[in-house]
Amino acid sequence: MNAIADLYAGFTGWLFEHALQPWLYAAGLMDWAEDIYEWLDFALFGLIGIAVVWLVCRPLEAWRPVEPVADRRAIRTDILYTALTRLGLLPLIAFVFLATMQSAWEGWLTENGLLPPTLEELVPALRDHPVLAFTCYVVILDFGEYWRHRAQHRFRWWWALHEIHHAQRQMTFWTDDRNHLLDDVIAALWFGGIALLIGVPPGQFPLVVLLLRLAESLSHANVRLDYGWLGERLLVSPRFHRLHHGVLSAGASGKNYAVLLPVWDWVFGTADFQRKTYLPTGVPEGPEALATGGWLRQQVVGLRRMVAAIRGR
Amino acid sequence: MRRACLALSLGLLGLAPAAVRADLVYVLNSGDASISVIESSTREEVRRIPVLREVHHLIPTLDGRELIVGDSVANELIFIDPATAEVTRREKLSNPYHLEHSPDGKHLVITSLRRDQVDIYDAPTRTLLARLKVPDKPSHLAYTPDSRVVFVTLQGARGLMAIDLQDRKPLWTAQVGSQPAGVIWHRGRLLVGIMGADHVAVVNPADGRLERTIPVGRGAHTIFPSPDGKTLYATSRVDSRVTALDAETLEPRDRWDIPGGPDCMSFDPQGRIWMTLRWIARIAVLDPATGAVETIPVGRSPHGIYVHPRREPLPAAGTEPFVATAEPALAPAKAGQDAPTPQPAVWQRDPVR
Numbered sequence: 001m002n003a004i005a006d007l008y009a010g011f012t013g014w015l016f017e018h019a020l021q022p023w024l025y026a027a028g029l030m031d032w033a034e035d036i037y038e039w040l041d042f043a044l045f046g047l048i049g050i051a052v053v054w055l056v057c058r059p060l061e062a063w064r065p066v067e068p069v070a071d072r073r074a075i076r077t078d079i080l081y082t083a084l085t086r087l088g089l090l091p092l093i094a095f096v097f098l099a100t101m102q103s104a105w106e107g108w109l110t111e112n113g114l115l116p117p118t119l120e121e122l123v124p125a126l127r128d129h130p131v132l133a134f135t136c137y138v139v140i141l142d143f144g145e146y147w148r149h150r151a152q153h154r155f156r157w158w159w160a161l162h163e164i165h166h167a168q169r170q171m172t173f174w175t176d177d178r179n180h181l182l183d184d185v186i187a188a189l190w191f192g193g194i195a196l197l198i199g200v201p202p203g204q205f206p207l208v209v210l211l212l213r214l215a216e217s218l219s220h221a222n223v224r225l226d227y228g229w230l231g232e233r234l235l236v237s238p239r240f241h242r243l244h245h246g247v248l249s250a251g252a253s254g255k256n257y258a259v260l261l262p263v264w265d266w267v268f269g270t271a272d273f274q275r276k277t278y279l280p281t282g283v284p285e286g287p288e289a290l291a292t293g294g295w296l297r298q299q300v301v302g303l304r305r306m307v308a309a310i311r312g313r
Numbered sequence: 314m315r316r317a318c319l320a321l322s323l324g325l326l327g328l329a330p331a332a333v334r335a336d337l338v339y340v341l342n343s344g345d346a347s348i349s350v351i352e353s354s355t356r357e358e359v360r361r362i363p364v365l366r367e368v369h370h371l372i373p374t375l376d377g378r379e380l381i382v383g384d385s386v387a388n389e390l391i392f393i394d395p396a397t398a399e400v401t402r403r404e405k406l407s408n409p410y411h412l413e414h415s416p417d418g419k420h421l422v423i424t425s426l427r428r429d430q431v432d433i434y435d436a437p438t439r440t441l442l443a444r445l446k447v448p449d450k451p452s453h454l455a456y457t458p459d460s461r462v463v464f465v466t467l468q469g470a471r472g473l474m475a476i477d478l479q480d481r482k483p484l485w486t487a488q489v490g491s492q493p494a495g496v497i498w499h500r501g502r503l504l505v506g507i508m509g510a511d512h513v514a515v516v517n518p519a520d521g522r523l524e525r526t527i528p529v530g531r532g533a534h535t536i537f538p539s540p541d542g543k544t545l546y547a548t549s550r551v552d553s554r555v556t557a558l559d560a561e562t563l564e565p566r567d568r569w570d571i572p573g574g575p576d577c578m579s580f581d582p583q584g585r586i587w588m589t590l591r592w593i594a595r596i597a598v599l600d601p602a603t604g605a606v607e608t609i610p611v612g613r614s615p616h617g618i619y620v621h622p623r624r625e626p627l628p629a630a631g632t633e634p635f636v637a638t639a640e641p642a643l644a645p646a647k648a649g650q651d652a653p654t655p656q657p658a659v660w661q662r663d664p665v666r
Contacts, residue, residue, distance in 0.1 A: 017573070
């Protein structure tokens with residue numbers, strides 16, 4: 001494991017020193033060197049994430065597909081979404097932007113004699129157990145994702161954006177990143193905000209993102225796969241999440257909102273553990289452009305629908 | 314344990330080889346919230362101390378018995394016994410990035426890079442005396458030998474600020490170059506690493522006037538005086554280089570290309586330079602006498618570094634009672650041979666007045 005970490009550090013260091021730092025120096029931006037170095041992790045973790053997901057999901061989809069691939073163009077659009085999202089630009093922007101805001105906020109607090117506590121101060125046992133602390137970060141962030149997802153279905157204006165994600169009738173592991181840009185920005189601010197609130201160390205943030213993204217991609221895969229009675233209650237499976245994308249689950253009547261841990265659906269009464277059900281996906285009453293339009297078309301239509309929803313039309 | 318038993322057996326038999334130093338080297342891994350403790354004789358990491366968020370710089374306490382590590386994002390100071398690598402206590406404190414005691418031991422000045430503030434504390438009690446809001450990114454600091462003035466680089470504002478420690482107000486702010494980082498007091502002048510350029514700036518401390526520049530390589534970052542005061546070592550991040558400057562003339566005397574972005578330094582009693590390599594999760598050990606360089610893996614983005622002299626290896630954590638082997642227990646060393654050196658945490662205050 002250490003050898004892999006060392007190899008990775010050597011590679012990122014070489015990349016930074018030879019490709020990024022000279023450019024930063026020439027542009028007079030050495031002040032941002034450390035931030036860009038952190039961004040490199042996001043970008044590389046994004047690429048590694050795509051590679052790992054492809055290696056895991058592609059054989060699974062070939063092995064036991066839920067449905068045959070009838071629309072390759074729709075999948076290509078999802079691949080474009082993935083490429084745009086997974087370079088980590090949005091989470092990074094949110095994290096850097098929020099870190100600046102947090103700095104100002106904490107500065108104001110300290111001016112007034114207060115120092116905000118960290119998660120480890122509230123739960124001292126976490127201080128000496130970084131792996132346990134990391135697990136806590138993941139669980140809390142996953143809980144946050146559950147409620148964001150609930151809100152995406154609950155509010156009409158937000159559903160207008162999120163509908164793009166649900167409109168896909170040819171769902172594969174690429175579908176995970178099929179989101180409206182504005183929806184992505186809100187998600188990044190939400191996720192980054194919670195991460196800063198509980199104090200996820202900046203170095204661990206890309207790892208948390210990578211872990212959740214891997215789970216999400218697998219859950220969208222076109223594979224007839226469940227984890228058994230107990231497993232279905234511990235981890236979100238492709239079966240569990242496909243039910244969420246089923247035609248009966250669109251809008252506010254959804255089930256199975258969890259991203260990583262189904263326990264949230266269990267606790268809040270939104271779980272559906274009917275293991276053998278693999279419904280067709282998509283939003284039957286939605287506009288065709290959201291299902292089969294290109295990336296730009298989907299973005300424009302999604303935005304228009306959001307504005308219409310806000311205006312009450 | 315096995316190692317300790319072997320050493321004890323060999324010692325009893327009178328077979329112990331000539332003492333091989335086992336200094337402890339503390340490395341602050343700013344990118345993965347931890348402190349690596351390296352044993353100098355084996356080059357192995359013997360402890361990994363978890364911290365909360367982002368550790369950047371460290372200094373010894375005024376009595377030299379503890380290390381103070383600043384965890385900036387966690388708003389915390391961590392105190393460590395350097396002989397045993399045990400965390401002894403923690404203190405809440407606002408965003409400690411770079412920190413340094415004044416030469417007279419009265420003040421502790423702490424810069425807060427992300428919050429654009431410079432805090433002046435009463436050193437023994439760490440009571441906040443004044444908080445100055447300053448321009449973008451106050452980074453590193455240095456004092457006048459009489460402790461009356463502290464100088465702070467303003468990384469995002471091309472500036473250097475002088476602050477009077479008696480009335481705790483800025484005296485002057487001067488433009489010294491693009492992204493100034495490290496600063497030291499050196500023989501009546503200030504030396505500033507200009508990260509956005511390829512040189513060290515020589516600045517008049519009276520008014521901030523730039524007097525000359527010393528080329529050291531692109532991304533000039535920090536400057537460290539050798540323990541004997543005869544040489545200054547400057548790091549350059551972009552050219553990944555260490556340049557030796559003659560302390561008297563400031564002329565470059567030697568240079569070593571060390572890939573990985575050399576940053577902070579500390580000297581061991583043998584005169585070797587231990588330095589963090591910011592971009593490759595390693596530290597380097599440079600022997601300036603021979604030019605030999607070796608590297609050791611540590612955590613992500615290592616920044617501050619400190620060498621604590623010891624004779625013997627550190628026992629494994631929690632295995633046996635610790636036998637004090639810290640420097641005070643050492644046999645007196647012959648002058649100039651193996652004498653324990655007061656170690657700069659980030660850099661040393663210039664002993665030459």
